Amino acid sequence: MRHIPRLAALCLLAASPLQAEQPEWNTFNGNLAATKFADAATLTPEAMARLERAWEFRTGDVSDGSGDLPETVWSATPIYANQTLYLGTPFYRIIALDPATGAERWSYDTKSTLEALTQPALKNRGVAYWESGTEGICEKRVLIGTMDATLHAVDADTGLPCTDFGQNGVLNVNKWNDTNAVFPFSLLQPPTVVGDTILIGWAGKDWAYTVEPPGNLMAVDARTGELLWDTGFIPPEMIPVTGTANIWSSMSADPELGLVYVPVSSPSPNYWGGNRTDPIPLATSIAAIRIDTGEVAWSFQHVHHDIWDYDTPSAPTLIDLQRDGQTVPALVQTTKQGFIFVLDRRTGAPLFPVEERAVPASDAEGEQVSPTQPFADVPVPTINHAAMPAVWPLADLLSLGQCTKDRATYRYEGLYTPPSEQGSFLWPATAGGNNWGGAAVDPRTGILYVNTSQVVQVLRLIPRATYAAEVEAATGGGPASGNEAGFYAQEGSPYGIELFEWRNSLGLPCWAPPFGTFSAYDLNTGERLYERPFGLAQQWGFYGLRSWGSPTLGGPVITSGGVILIGASMDNRVRALDAATGTEIWSDLVAAPAVSIPAVFTHQGADYVVWAVGGNSILKPRVADQVVAYRLDPP
Amino acid sequence: MLFAVSILGAVTGAILAVAAYLTPDTGVDGTTGAMLAVLGSVVLPIGIFLSARSGPRARWWLAALTVITGVLTAIAAYFLMQNLLMAAVLVALLAFLIHLFTGPRRVTA
Numbered sequence: 001m002r003h004i005p006r007l008a009a010l011c012l013l014a015a016s017p018l019q020a021e022q023p024e025w026n027t028f029n030g031n032l033a034a035t036k037f038a039d040a041a042t043l044t045p046e047a048m049a050r051l052e053r054a055w056e057f058r059t060g061d062v063s064d065g066s067g068d069l070p071e072t073v074w075s076a077t078p079i080y081a082n083q084t085l086y087l088g089t090p091f092y093r094i095i096a097l098d099p100a101t102g103a104e105r106w107s108y109d110t111k112s113t114l115e116a117l118t119q120p121a122l123k124n125r126g127v128a129y130w131e132s133g134t135e136g137i138c139e140k141r142v143l144i145g146t147m148d149a150t151l152h153a154v155d156a157d158t159g160l161p162c163t164d165f166g167q168n169g170v171l172n173v174n175k176w177n178d179t180n181a182v183f184p185f186s187l188l189q190p191p192t193v194v195g196d197t198i199l200i201g202w203a204g205k206d207w208a209y210t211v212e213p214p215g216n217l218m219a220v221d222a223r224t225g226e227l228l229w230d231t232g233f234i235p236p237e238m239i240p241v242t243g244t245a246n247i248w249s250s251m252s253a254d255p256e257l258g259l260v261y262v263p264v265s266s267p268s269p270n271y272w273g274g275n276r277t278d279p280i281p282l283a284t285s286i287a288a289i290r291i292d293t294g295e296v297a298w299s300f301q302h303v304h305h306d307i308w309d310y311d312t313p314s315a316p317t318l319i320d321l322q323r324d325g326q327t328v329p330a331l332v333q334t335t336k337q338g339f340i341f342v343l344d345r346r347t348g349a350p351l352f353p354v355e356e357r358a359v360p361a362s363d364a365e366g367e368q369v370s371p372t373q374p375f376a377d378v379p380v381p382t383i384n385h386a387a388m389p390a391v392w393p394l395a396d397l398l399s400l401g402q403c404t405k406d407r408a409t410y411r412y413e414g415l416y417t418p419p420s421e422q423g424s425f426l427w428p429a430t431a432g433g434n435n436w437g438g439a440a441v442d443p444r445t446g447i448l449y450v451n452t453s454q455v456v457q458v459l460r461l462i463p464r465a466t467y468a469a470e471v472e473a474a475t476g477g478g479p480a481s482g483n484e485a486g487f488y489a490q491e492g493s494p495y496g497i498e499l500f501e502w503r504n505s506l507g508l509p510c511w512a513p514p515f516g517t518f519s520a521y522d523l524n525t526g527e528r529l530y531e532r533p534f535g536l537a538q539q540w541g542f543y544g545l546r547s548w549g550s551p552t553l554g555g556p557v558i559t560s561g562g563v564i565l566i567g568a569s570m571d572n573r574v575r576a577l578d579a580a581t582g583t584e585i586w587s588d589l590v591a592a593p594a595v596s597i598p599a600v601f602t603h604q605g606a607d608y609v610v611w612a613v614g615g616n617s618i619l620k621p622r623v624a625d626q627v628v629a630y631r632l633d634p635p
Numbered sequence: 636m637l638f639a640v641s642i643l644g645a646v647t648g649a650i651l652a653v654a655a656y657l658t659p660d661t662g663v664d665g666t667t668g669a670m671l672a673v674l675g676s677v678v679l680p681i682g683i684f685l686s687a688r689s690g691p692r693a694r695w696w697l698a699a700l701t702v703i704t705g706v707l708t709a710i711a712a713y714f715l716m717q718n719l720l721m722a723a724v725l726v727a728l729l730a731f732l733i734h735l736f737t738g739p740r741r742v743t744a
Contacts, residue, residue, distance in 0.1 A: 540667040541666025541667060542714040572660075572662045573662075591660045
């Protein structure tokens with residue numbers, strides 16, 4: 001009897017937040033719910049002063065594009081499973097590291113072609129992990145996809161191919177690319193593993209063609225690579241005239257409901273839709289797919305007839321919310337256009353009002369825009385749709401009024417202003433707003449944390465008759481485009497495009513800062529708790545003021561100790577923020593912008609935060625091959 | 636003494652600027668901004684030296700140009716987040732200005 005208080009105390013201690021551990025970080029978003037929540041209670045704002053750099057590792061897999069290889073874009077989330085850290089590289093290798101020391105345990109080379117077959121850079125967002133639950137060779141597997149559409153499965157302990165998967169450990173996913181196959185199914189985002197099913201989306205070549213492969217989701221057996229089902233997102237009758245609506249980003253899943261939630265992108269071509277005026281309900285949507293059959297359970301299209309390339313960019317985050325005293329299984333989707341859609345994940349029904357509102361008409365040849373688009377005012381969008389940012393006086397002054405002239409030249413009539421021959425502002429930019437990094441959510445409180453780019457672009461439709469001459473005149477026969485900027489053909493449509501950031505002749509942004517923000521929202525009420533400039537912009541090496549913020553690529557992690565961990569900004573820094581206020585409490589300089597989501601986990605009693613630091617020339621021309629680990633030892 | 640401090644500060648600044656430009660992963664290595672800081676901080680000790688060695692008319696012109704160079708270099712260092720460089724340049728400037736107004740004048744025949 002006298003032991004009961006001691007037992008109770010022990011139980012309380014075990015349940016105490018300070019004892020919480022994050023035993024694995026085994027998916028791109030940390031878990032299948034894509035919350036990016038780390039149950040690491042020792043990672044508190046007060047403890048950040050003790051966070052130390054434990055080790056760094058250089059993969060050697062990096063290119064700035066100046067030599068024979070295309071530039072690299074590395075956005076891998078490190079995977080912590082099987083007491084090992086696994087990374088995919090932009091040269092399509094798997095590297096297994098000791099989490100405590102960074103020592104290499106093994107590596108595996110897919111020997112993929114190092115050519116930019118679809119994306120403008122060699123790109124990788126990491127690996128996936130599967131385990132059967134039993135011991136033995138290849139009962140634990142690491143999976144990596146390649147630019148040339150192969151999926152490799154290797155033993156997690158040795159790095160040797162799992163010969164029962166595909167052909168000797170290699171599954172040729174491109175064998176299912178049999179319609180409008182103008183490019184391969186590039187596997188840049190790691191697949192999603194639910195039970196013994198591997199769910200595969202793919203990336204294509206944006207803005208190049210009108211008729212492209214129709215987007216689909218493929219499910220294969222984790223042991224054999226056998227195709228279980230294949231669900232397409234373009235109506236069959238429209239496949240001869242359009243394509244894509246693919247899944248290039250990460251997914252989330254609710255195994256209890258038997259559903260995988262997929263972010264579906266826009267149809268092709270991206271900036272003109274005269275070829276696809278009939279509805280494509282699954283394009284630019286969130287779709288719930290039954291894991292066992294591939295049947296579409298429900299879908300929610302958040303852009304009708306998308307001509308802005310406002311793809312659904314990230315895995316929907318799954319969280320249970322309180323409504324009228326009831327617990328509602330919900331789904332939260334951040335979007336490029338800045339809306340935060342909160343849906344019932346059983347049915348797709350919105351949990352906050354979504355209203356169809358009239359949007360501007362198009363004057364482009366053959367275009368028939370949707371007369372309305374869905375708007376959600378609650379939660380408050382991460383982008384201010386009420387007005388485009390004002391002209392930045394500093395940039396305007398230094399360019400003798402160029403920005404003011406531009407403002408009068410290009411068309412802007414609010415969100416969903418259509419592309420035009422005179423040039424239209426894209427606000428937010430085609431990369432968002434919010435992109436593949438998505439949001440982090442604390443499931444205990446229902447508070448969402450998200451970084452947002454506040455960037456203005458200009459998009460100009462160029463009639464086919466003059467496109468080639470304009471490109472030649474502008475480039476002198478050099479490359480027509482870079483990393484999401486320049487000229488793109490949209491072959492097969494009446495228009496090519498030119499896309500560029502709205503900058504003055506000196507290269508300064510013409511729109512007033514902030515250029516990037518970080519926000520927190522209470523999802524139970526829809527209230528925005530705070531919005532702050534985040535990161536430091538950088539140009540020619542000079543850093544901007546804190547109040548200007550920075551555009552971002554990559555996502556945040558929230559710990560149970562109340563800390564946000566995030567890289568993502570232009571200024572080569574990884575940061576910790578106090579989740580309660582959004583204020584910066586720790587930072588460290590790394591080799592390039594850490595355009596990735598960190599892995600946060602507990603290994604041998606210590607909490608670790610590990611970033612892949614790779615850079616992306618969308619932010620600035622700096623690439624790296626650095627893995628950097630920070631450790632917080634127990635007090 | 637002040638002249639020596641100003642030269643020492645300026646030379647230290649030049650070394651720090653070159654290090655910021657050449658050392659990998661300083662956050663500004665290889666950038667145009669860091670190169671401008673290198674140019675400014677290399678010109679600074681030369682300007683200090685020449686203005687001390689020149690005649691009265693040229694001295695004030697050179698001093699003005701040197702101060703402008705130093706101020707711009709310090710501003711560049713601030714926006715490059717190179718605080719040591721900024722401090723070295725400011726020390727050099729301060730010592731130079733004090734020396735300019737209080738130090739011994741070179742008399743030319």
